[in-house]
Amino acid sequence: MDSKPDDVGAHLEHGLPGSPAPFTYQKGSKEERALLRKIDFRLLPTLWLMYVFNYLDRSNIGNAKAAGMAKELHLTSTDYSLALSIFFVGYLLNEVPSNMLLVRSRPSIFLPALMLGWGACSVGAKGINSLGGLIAFRFFLGIIEAGFFPGVMLLLSCWYRPEELSKRIALFYSASLVSGAVGGLLAGVITQYMDGVANVPSWKWLFVIEGCITVGIAVFAFFILPDYPSTTRWLTEDERNLAVARLARAEDQSEVKLTPKQAFVASVKDPKTWWFLMGYVLIAGSGTISYFFPTLMGSLGYTGRNVQYMTIPIYLVALVISLSMGYNADRTNSKPLHFVVACGWGAVAFIVCATVKKPEVRYAFICFGGAGIWSAVPLLLSNMVTQFEGREKRAISIALVNGFGNLASIYGSYIWPANTAPLYHIGFGTTTGLITLAGLCMVGIMYKFPKVPTEDDTSDESEVRDEKS
Numbered sequence: 083m084d085s086k087p088d089d090v091g092a093h094l095e096h097g098l099p100g101s102p103a104p105f106t107y108q109k110g111s112k113e114e115r116a117l118l119r120k121i122d123f124r125l126l127p128t129l130w131l132m133y134v135f136n137y138l139d140r141s142n143i144g145n146a147k148a149a150g151m152a153k154e155l156h157l158t159s160t161d162y163s164l165a166l167s168i169f170f171v172g173y174l175l176n177e178v179p180s181n182m183l184l185v186r187s188r189p190s191i192f193l194p195a196l197m198l199g200w201g202a203c204s205v206g207a208k209g210i211n212s213l214g215g216l217i218a219f220r221f222f223l224g225i226i227e228a229g230f231f232p233g234v235m236l237l238l239s240c241w242y243r244p245e246e247l248s249k250r251i252a253l254f255y256s257a258s259l260v261s262g263a264v265g266g267l268l269a270g271v272i273t274q275y276m277d278g279v280a281n282v283p284s285w286k287w288l289f290v291i292e293g294c295i296t297v298g299i300a301v302f303a304f305f306i307l308p309d310y311p312s313t314t315r316w317l318t319e320d321e322r323n324l325a326v327a328r329l330a331r332a333e334d335q336s337e338v339k340l341t342p343k344q345a346f347v348a349s350v351k352d353p354k355t356w357w358f359l360m361g362y363v364l365i366a367g368s369g370t371i372s373y374f375f376p377t378l379m380g381s382l383g384y385t386g387r388n389v390q391y392m393t394i395p396i397y398l399v400a401l402v403i404s405l406s407m408g409y410n411a412d413r414t415n416s417k418p419l420h421f422v423v424a425c426g427w428g429a430v431a432f433i434v435c436a437t438v439k440k441p442e443v444r445y446a447f448i449c450f451g452g453a454g455i456w457s458a459v460p461l462l463l464s465n466m467v468t469q470f471e472g473r474e475k476r477a478i479s480i481a482l483v484n485g486f487g488n489l490a491s492i493y494g495s496y497i498w499p500a501n502t503a504p505l506y507h508i509g510f511g512t513t514t515g516l517i518t519l520a521g522l523c524m525v526g527i528m529y530k531f532p533k534v535p536t537e538d539d540t541s542d543e544s545e546v547r548d549e550k551s
Contacts, residue, residue: 114328117321121241124316126250128306129234132197133257135296136230138265139204140169140223141372142292145269146285148376148389154283155213159500165216166373166495170488172224177485180229181236181477182342189237190307192229197300199226204293208286232481235467239476240310243328248417248464252408255460259404262372262397268292269376270390345474355479357527358466362487364520365462368428368513369455370494378448381504382441396449403453404460411461418528421461425521428454429514436510455517462524469531490516 108114143151143166152162184192203223210216238250269288276291277284308314311325340348349355371378375393384392411420431451435444466483470476494516498509 109328113320113324117317117324118246120317120321121325122250124306125238125241125308126253128303129237130254130257131299132193132230132303133234133254134261134264135292135299136197136200136227137258137261138268138292139200139296140227141261142265142269142288143220144373144376145265145390146288148380149269149273149285149288150277150283151216151285154285155210155216157213157216160496161213163495163498165213165220166370167492168217169220169224170491172221173228173488174485176225176228177232178346178478178481181232181481184229184233184236185342185474185477188309189233190304190309193233193237193307194300194304196226196230196233197303198297201293201296201300204289204296207289207293208282210286228485232477232484235463235480235484236477239467240329241308241325245468247467248412249408251464251467252405252412252460255456255463256401256405259397259401259456262375263394263401265292266376266390266393266397270387273390274387340474342474342478345478348475349470349478349482352470352475352479354469354527354531355482357523357530358462358469358479359483359486361462361520361523361527362466362483363490364516364523365425365455365458366487367490367494368516368520369459370491370497371452371455371509371513373491373495374498374509375448377498377503378506381506382445392445396452399449400453400456404457407457408460408464411464417461417465418524421458421465421524422521422528424454424457424461425517425524426454428458428517429521432510432514432517436505436507436514439505451513458517458520465527 147157147162151157155161157165180196200223203219203226207219210219234254235251238247238254242250268291272288272291273284276282276287279287282290308316311317311329312322314322314325317325375396376389379389379392382392407420407424411417414420428451431447431454434447435451438444438447467476467480470479497512498506502508
């Protein structure tokens with residue numbers, strides 16, 4: 083954690099006290115590469131681990147359902163869908179306000195505080211004994227978790243230049259895939275060994291144990307996460323000068339600083355916001371299949387703890403393919419095209435799932451379909467982050483796209499009704515349509531907004547003068 087607060091943009095507008103008057107920034111220098119390695123090592127692993135449990139604590143309801151929650155609380159298919167979808171109502175309500183608050187606070191305190199809050203909320207799920215309690219828990223969990231993901235996107239943009247963000251976002255997002263695998267493993271172990279311990283059913287232990295781990299990670303992150311380059315203790319003075327200089331070069335210092343209201347209006351008026359929002363709504367809607375993976379495993383004939391364990395390979399396949407796609411998209415500078423390809427093969431995979439009855443074939447194509455979804459999401463996000471100019475407007479746009487995009491999970495929670503088992507034609511058919519439309523939406527973005535900033539758009543060297551404060 084850093085020693086004093088700092089506005090999101092202050093480190094770009096002023097030099098460091100006592101720093102030399104002229105500072106020459108040479109892009110791609112040995113010093114810059116060493117600095118990037120140091121930033122990556124201190125920043126990315128902590129954020130990645132936090133996101134593993136951010137995603138786990140919202141999605142473990144699927145594992146809890148398979149572990150006996152639905153039976154104990156007498157949940158119908160509609161009740162379960164309501165519990166899923168109410169999370170995203172709270173999520174939407176607090177998304178933009180949370181990012182506005184982060185802009186004027188310290189990430190090293192703000193982000194761990196959010197994590198502490200949702201971890202404590204998860205532990206409190208032990209007291210759920212009715213549908214009403216479950217709905218209240220999910221609603222407040224959504225409110226607390228809302229600020230984390232867009233907050234991380236904003237923090238990363240304060241540490242990395244635009245052309246450095248794509249790989250980092252893809253790596254960060256891979257935590258959601260690892261979370262799925264870890265969640266299945268934890269759920270299997272807890273279901274097997276903790277059911278009935280202290281007269282508490284295994285599905286409640288699932289929330290309690292994972293919530294306690296979350297709280298522990300939040301405390302750890304409080305001491306590790308930095309705020310901004312100019313106030314970070316683990317950088318030397320020369321490293322801070324370099325970090326400030328390279329970011330100052332990437333920012334347009336002549337741009338007018340916007341108030342929250344001005345940034346909101348500018349974001350809403352920008353058609354790119356709505357194109358990316360529509361694309362994210364569609365791809366996020368198809369991603370709601372993950373909440374039903376344990377249910378789908380049951381429909382394929384798996385029982386007991388194997389229902390939990392068989393979800394693990396789905397996420398591992400998606401992890402390998404997603405990271406490969408992200409790397410190749412950066413190498414070829416063609417993220418939109420890779421997004422369209424991922425949507426295309428995802429659509430084909432889900433068509434097979436909807437038409438073939440053999441369990442082994444359906445399981446294999448569920449894996450490939452999931453890989454299509456989770457390859458597409460980080461490709462869309464990394465493309466979106468580079469499209470909005472200005473910190474304030476970018477913060478609002480990220481929050482709007484992520485918040486409204488996740489509303490897809492509300493209707494997505496209702497497309498897998500229990501009475502359509504075991505083939506789930508409605509679920510697979512709707513998912514096919516959503517991912518297909520997402521690909522077509524990206525084709526529209528490629529046509530209307532073909533210009534994507536790259537590092538070739540700027541010169542290789544600049545001189546930044548830091549003034550003594």
